[in-house]
Amino acid sequence: MAGKRGRVSAVGASEGRGSALLAVRSLTKLFGSFAACNGIDLEIQPGEIHALLGENGAGKSTLVKMLFGVLAPTSGDILWKGEAVRIPSPGAARRLGIGMVFQHFSLFEALTVAENIALSLSPGISLSKVAEEASRLSHLYGLPLDPKAHVADLSVGERQRIEIVRALLQNPELIILDEPTSVLTPQEADRLFETLAKLKAEGRSVLYISHRLEEVQRICDRATVLRHGKVTGACDPRQETPASLARMMVGSDVASVTAAGTNTKGEVLLEARHLSVPARTPFAVTLKNVCLKVRGGEVLAIAGVAGNGQGELFDTLSGEYPASDASAVFIRGKAAGNLGITARRLMGAGFVPEERHGHAAVPALPLSDNLVLARSQSDRKTFLAGGLLGIIRQAVVRIASKRISETMDVRKSGENPAAGSLSGGNLQKYIVGRELDRQPAVLIVNQPTWGVDAGAASRIRQALVDLAKSGSAVLVISQDLDEIFEVATEIAVVNEGRLSDAYPAHELTREKIGLLMGGMYGKTDGEVAHAH
Amino acid sequence: MGIIEAILLTVITAATPLVLASLGELVTERSGVLNLGVEGMMVMGAVLAFAATQATGSPYIGILAGIACGALFSLLFGFLTLTLVANQVATGLALTILGLGVSGQIGEPYVGMSGIKLQPIVIPLLADIPFLGPLLFKQDLIFYLSIALVFGVNWFLFKSRAGLKLRAIGDSHGSAHALGIHVIRTRYLAVMFGGACAGLAGAQLSLVYTPQWVENMSAGRGWIALALVVFASWRPWRLLAGGYLFGAVSISQLHAQALGIGIPSQFLSALPYAATVIVLILISHNRRMTLINTPASLGKPFVPDR
Numbered sequence: 001m002a003g004k005r006g007r008v009s010a011v012g013a014s015e016g017r018g019s020a021l022l023a024v025r026s027l028t029k030l031f032g033s034f035a036a037c038n039g040i041d042l043e044i045q046p047g048e049i050h051a052l053l054g055e056n057g058a059g060k061s062t063l064v065k066m067l068f069g070v071l072a073p074t075s076g077d078i079l080w081k082g083e084a085v086r087i088p089s090p091g092a093a094r095r096l097g098i099g100m101v102f103q104h105f106s107l108f109e110a111l112t113v114a115e116n117i118a119l120s121l122s123p124g125i126s127l128s129k130v131a132e133e134a135s136r137l138s139h140l141y142g143l144p145l146d147p148k149a150h151v152a153d154l155s156v157g158e159r160q161r162i163e164i165v166r167a168l169l170q171n172p173e174l175i176i177l178d179e180p181t182s183v184l185t186p187q188e189a190d191r192l193f194e195t196l197a198k199l200k201a202e203g204r205s206v207l208y209i210s211h212r213l214e215e216v217q218r219i220c221d222r223a224t225v226l227r228h229g230k231v232t233g234a235c236d237p238r239q240e241t242p243a244s245l246a247r248m249m250v251g252s253d254v255a256s257v258t259a260a261g262t263n264t265k266g267e268v269l270l271e272a273r274h275l276s277v278p279a280r281t282p283f284a285v286t287l288k289n290v291c292l293k294v295r296g297g298e299v300l301a302i303a304g305v306a307g308n309g310q311g312e313l314f315d316t317l318s319g320e321y322p323a324s325d326a327s328a329v330f331i332r333g334k335a336a337g338n339l340g341i342t343a344r345r346l347m348g349a350g351f352v353p354e355e356r357h358g359h360a361a362v363p364a365l366p367l368s369d370n371l372v373l374a375r376s377q378s379d380r381k382t383f384l385a386g387g388l389l390g391i392i393r394q395a396v397v398r399i400a401s402k403r404i405s406e407t408m409d410v411r412k413s414g415e416n417p418a419a420g421s422l423s424g425g426n427l428q429k430y431i432v433g434r435e436l437d438r439q440p441a442v443l444i445v446n447q448p449t450w451g452v453d454a455g456a457a458s459r460i461r462q463a464l465v466d467l468a469k470s471g472s473a474v475l476v477i478s479q480d481l482d483e484i485f486e487v488a489t490e491i492a493v494v495n496e497g498r499l500s501d502a503y504p505a506h507e508l509t510r511e512k513i514g515l516l517m518g519g520m521y522g523k524t525d526g527e528v529a530h531a532h
Numbered sequence: 533m534g535i536i537e538a539i540l541l542t543v544i545t546a547a548t549p550l551v552l553a554s555l556g557e558l559v560t561e562r563s564g565v566l567n568l569g570v571e572g573m574m575v576m577g578a579v580l581a582f583a584a585t586q587a588t589g590s591p592y593i594g595i596l597a598g599i600a601c602g603a604l605f606s607l608l609f610g611f612l613t614l615t616l617v618a619n620q621v622a623t624g625l626a627l628t629i630l631g632l633g634v635s636g637q638i639g640e641p642y643v644g645m646s647g648i649k650l651q652p653i654v655i656p657l658l659a660d661i662p663f664l665g666p667l668l669f670k671q672d673l674i675f676y677l678s679i680a681l682v683f684g685v686n687w688f689l690f691k692s693r694a695g696l697k698l699r700a701i702g703d704s705h706g707s708a709h710a711l712g713i714h715v716i717r718t719r720y721l722a723v724m725f726g727g728a729c730a731g732l733a734g735a736q737l738s739l740v741y742t743p744q745w746v747e748n749m750s751a752g753r754g755w756i757a758l759a760l761v762v763f764a765s766w767r768p769w770r771l772l773a774g775g776y777l778f779g780a781v782s783i784s785q786l787h788a789q790a791l792g793i794g795i796p797s798q799f800l801s802a803l804p805y806a807a808t809v810i811v812l813i814l815i816s817h818n819r820r821m822t823l824i825n826t827p828a829s830l831g832k833p834f835v836p837d838r
Binding site for chain 2 (some may be wrong): 069092102
């Protein structure tokens with residue numbers, strides 16, 4: 001097989017060492033000719049917290065899916081307590097003693113907590129027993145849960161607790177956590193770390209997947225670093241600096257973003273006045289009296305844990321779901337609250353929604369078509385000919401598409417490939433570039449770098465900062481605090497549909513933001529620290 | 533027997549096939565599969581049940597034949613949509629058209645033949661209760677089965693572990709697969725249960741409702757059954773109530789004619805469909821109710837990434 005190239009182990013593990021709980025030998029997974037994992041070697045000792053570090057697309061998820069029996073390896077061996085095993089299904093993995101907490105929770109929203117837990121337990125245990133056992137375990141590990149609650153009504157942090165309790169109920173020896181803190185407030189993350197320490201003290205092993213260097217250094221005993229499907233390093237993370245870990249992860253030093261200057265105070269270009277929007281679905285959030293102002297030259301970042309009204313706020317500000325009241329949103333001083341997205345684009349605003357596939361872009365269509373779809377009205381004169389007929393000027397569009405690709409360093413196969421064929425990071429660069437190319441006076445972006453590799457993320461953030469420097473107002477909705485501190489001049493926090501006041505970025509600390517995310521307002525005195 | 537009693541008896545007869553067919557579809561849809569072929573499976577069950585009864589002289593063999601035929605016919609749908617991942621809507625429609633055509637072909641020699649009616653089973657003592665006795669305890673096997681199945685399905689879905697798994701698959705098949713639940717296998721079983729119920733409903737038509745074979749004798753009941761599932765927001769008890777409501781509406785035309793009420797019969801035969809439309813509008817208006825009960829992965833194909 002093409003993938004089995006017998007890579008020399010980066011861990012330096014000798015054959016037949018029996019002490020490891022789990023060992024992986026030259027594990028390879030091919031998707032067609034693409035090697036998502038290429039000759040991976042990995043060893044996890046009993047009672048250690050082992051970090052699996054890597055950027056998006058490094059092969060972390062593929063690797064753990066093979067360990068948990070969700071994907072079948074193309075070649076290579078998995079050794080459990082020294083013995084070669086085949087893991088054909090998640091059930092088989094659980095029987096071995098492997099538990100998994102997924103990044104995108106595998107929970108069922110329509111079911112209750114107890115029902116969700118019961119699903120992954122061996123048959124024969126009655127639902128009431130499950131509920132009892134679940135609440136006992138959840139208290140033991142400091143993860144309070146109500147077994148009768150419906151998952152749909154729970155916060156992301158609570159949902160993760162269900163996943164963890166669910167894994168713990170099987171009494172596993174190895175627990176795999178896939179990016180567990182990406183959705184948590186700092187306080188919730190601290191609680192999780194306490195739980196992990198308890199697990200470790202009991203002699204269980206944890207495979208901790210993350211790209212957050214700070215956390216890995218704080219809680220992990222060993223780290224294996226992946227890049228492009230290969231192991232690029234194995235180390236004790238506490239002996240490393242964040243910079244050295246990042247180099248192993250990214251390969252080269254990541255360009256740091258130059259933040260926007262705070263001295264450029266322009267006019268207010270985007271404003272929301274007492275914006276209240278009822279929830280459209282039972283699972284949506286009601287926006288309550290949201291007020292915000294973004295001046296030219298400013299980047300206002302809205303922090304918050306997922307599902308606190310970010311999507312709803314974006315929809316209302318962009319006009320995907322206009323508000324009933326025109327004076328709820330002002331764009332460049334004009335009331336726009338009840339206008340649709342095209343009308344708002346014509347007023348000089350640009351929007352980048354959260355989902356790349358199927359929302360910001362049609363995956364099956366080439367980039368040029370995606371460009372026309374977004375800008376056919378705002379750039380009608382340039383892109384369309386024939387008046388009402390609206391014939392697309394393909395040559396002009398392609399030149400514009402090429403310009404965007406070059407400006408944003410979009411790497412793609414061929415001149416004008418289908419949007420879906422680009423990697424997440426490159427498509428995101430294109431989508432952001434598509435709006436930036438118009439030089440919008442107001443740009444609203446939701447999760448600009450979600451699931452994007454560090455290189456692309458840095459490129460996108462720089463572009464946002466540069467747009468603000470050129471005098472535009474930029475609103476960034478993000479869950480990534482690193483990102484927020486990199487780009488923002490002002491920061492506000494959304495919690496349960498309410499938006500906090502905006503604070504200058506240099507006056508806020510992570511702790512303060514974490515408190516705001518958890519809905520704790522008014523505790524500002526004395527604890528607003530200086531630069532972070 | 534009073535007039536009200538007589539009318540209620542006909543309502544029960546009209547409602548039973550609707551309850552059965554929609555109950556099967558409810559289970560299928562709870563597993564996340566949308567099978568629009570109810571009408572086709574029902575009519576196939578009707579013709580096979582009739583043919584088997586004629587051949588053996590026993591309507592009970594006819595019932596078994598109807599059930600088996602519906603289940604086998606739905607297996608075709610299952611193979612196309614679950615194994616070959618064909619579009620569920622298109623395949624379901626094709627199944628209906630195919631069923632109507634094939635049943636006409638099979639039933640050709642039976643047209644005009646007088647059938648054997650399934651006889652009621654009188655339950656001792658209970659049948660002597662005034663008014664209710666003859667209505668509920670002097671009925672045929674299929675009626676008793678329909679009520680038992682509503683109880684059974686409700687228990688299965690909300691009290692049993694297998695039912696929990698089925699609901700989980702319907703809510704999110706990806707997560708269910710990740711938990712090691714057999715998505716495809718469960719869906720096959722759910723589809724076949726749906727087919728068996730539709731086949732039983734068909735058998736009721738040709739053995740109880742009008743004991744004879746007429747081409748297209750399902751007469752759109754499969755479509756009403758589909759609407760009924762949505763009407764019931766995927767809950768068995770609401771489905772039972774809805775089935776009797778729809779049955780009453782569909783039977784009212786006959787009674788209106790008999791009583792000499794001057795309403796055009798076309799209007800009355802359109803009533804169930806009009807009621808379906810009105811109910812669908814009312815339900816879709818209540819987004820909350822629909823969203824919480826609707827199986828979230830309904831109609832979406834599942835392909836394990838392996």
